[in-house]
Amino acid sequence: MSEYLPFTRPTIDEQTIAEVGEVLRSGWITTGPKVAEFEQALTEYLGGGRLVRTFLHATGALEEALVVCGIGPGHEVIVPAMTFAATANVVLRLGAKPVLVDVDLRSRSLLMDQATAAVTPKTRAIMPVHLNGLAADLDAVYALAGKHHLRVVEDAAQAIGTLYKGRKIGSFGDLVVFSFHPNKNLTTIEGGAVSLADPDETRTLEILRFHGITKHADGTMDVTRPASKHNLTDVAACVGLGQLRHLDGFNQKRRQLANRYFEMLADDRLGVLPARGDAGHSWHMFTLLPRYSSACPDRNTLRQRMHQRGIGLGIHYQALNQFTLYKNMGYPEGSFPNAERIGRETVTLPLFPAMQLSDVERVCEALDQCLNSR
Template identity: 30%
Template sequence: MTEQMVVPIARTSLEPHEVQSVLGPLESGWLVQGPNVKSFEDKWSAFTGAPYSLAVTSCTTGMHLAVAALGLSPGDEVIVPAFTWIATANVIEHQGAKPVFCDIDPLTFNIDMAHAATLVTERTVGIMPVHLFGLSADMTAVMALAEKHGLWVVEDAACGFGATFDGQHVGHFGNAGAFSFHPRKAITTGEGGMVTTADEALSTKIQQLRDHGAVMSDLQRHLGPKPYLLADHIHAGYNQRMTDIQGALGSAQMDRASAIIEERRAIAAEFDEAFSNLDSLRTPHTDERYGHGYQSYPCMVTLEGSVESINAARNAWMETLQTKGVSTRPATHAVHMLSFYSEKYNLKSEDFPNARAANDCSISLPLFHGMTEAEKTHVIKTVLETAPT
């Protein structure tokens, strides 16, 4: 009996020399933030075009550092999309500020800027667009609203590796951006993140805040003329530094950054063509303004009927696909429907109808670099054979 193939939703794909890269810091004895982190940061800046890149412990801590450095305070409001990972809202909540949820464009899954424009109040200080699943938000509209009202912009680019808008890589359109290196991302360090900015003063403050508020890092002090003297600390900072073990792994992967993105785009193109005649499935949107990074392959189930009936059909289809060896997930969740935010701010699922529909009717199919021909064929064949009608 032939064993059934199982295709995961994502899989980390590391080459042998990338695995071996972590031995360097282990053998050197320099395990904390050091030369490998600096190498990773330099390569990230070279790839994205960001003048400054700062490695941190996660995308979440990167966003937190950015909003803290920008002075987010209790009583402030920040506009965020309702359909995103909960971390986008959490970093605002952690500063004692209020996340103001905005509905999404149902075609792109990204923030609806027409709705965002109606949410600005005298308390609004910033906006956090999300480049969801590797597709940039409309940064022309985001920056126009920010400039009109004097708002800062922090880009949640957790999924944004390889994503471009009008030819520019995301992450430094606004004041800052933050990327994730979670294992479901194209570049991974297990946990980890990167903050990018074009603002030198903001970069300096974030660098200090990630390292307990110190004016220089341990490596800078160690290599300086008086390594025996401790640095001054000018902020009540945090410990959000990436280790040199993680930095070595990230730096090694960056040597094939372009190839990783091109492979993911090629797989997405195969899926787009294969599923083009499925009336019940809308594949990821893009157009000439966007370079999609395809952190994942999020689709919408587009059957006739209510959200409730489509949700039931989607869930049944996901169960069928799982039994046939194709792993799926909802694209992500609508944050306003999660218990903490719905209860604290008295929000109902129907308050943001497009975000609710995306929560209940989206489906992400497997897509990752290193996917074999057999795995791609199995996904395509199984989806075509089982798609609801």
């Protein structure tokens, strides 16, 4: 029997593990020189003359990015109905209203005509999500934002290394937020970062990520906001530096694996394939809407059968209005046909850099058996 194949697994090399040991022995383990080095390395990696500030997680980074944009009670923020809950939760936490919009079935990205129709005088921001590592239609997003004077907070949690029309996500645009959770293409165990252009807003983010503190040269400090605490540790930053050395290689491997999935599952043979994107797709996840039938009636059956064959399938994601919180906000079932269908049917196939092409073949053969025989 082959080894169990999870849908994802981080790859951390021995050099990074040794360097983490050095940080742990150094006497400085929280935010310090490694965080500064990691922020500098991310700045150089993204390019575009951006400013990058790290956070403990993307959730906190998204929330503070919205604070920087002045989002609060009485405001509306446009959010896709198909995303991880954090994208919309942070809007609610600030007392603003996430206005949900359906997504395209294959790209799983905001439907821009619906986003356009969702703009009201209360709208202050839009949050495109680069789901699964595929860039959203940023030309359309920024055109809409420009027309209505909206801020854009890009949820690029899943898009480190993704290109939009040849430019790295986070090398341009308004505020762009990455996640470094263990599932992501680059991990710091937990972590996140904001890429932005404005030095004053960057200073505000620094204050917001650390107790509202401004430090003075004489060693005293002032506190100007009742802020929270989101600072990344040097241990985490050290993991991130090790990951960054491999990021382009990891993403290249992800593309190869995704290409093999497309070859094996051609013409939607076993279900609706995701949008293929271009060479800039970083393939954070490979998702499928499987073709269920009387032989395999639902996702639960499929996941159990695949698990018995030693293969893990993920679920990314349920639609936001399939959760009590958002359903009760006035988004009953039927509000977002595509997002809800994805939410009911989607599975995430294994995809991570340490996989081999033969693993992809094994997954596709098992899928065929599990979907088509009882």
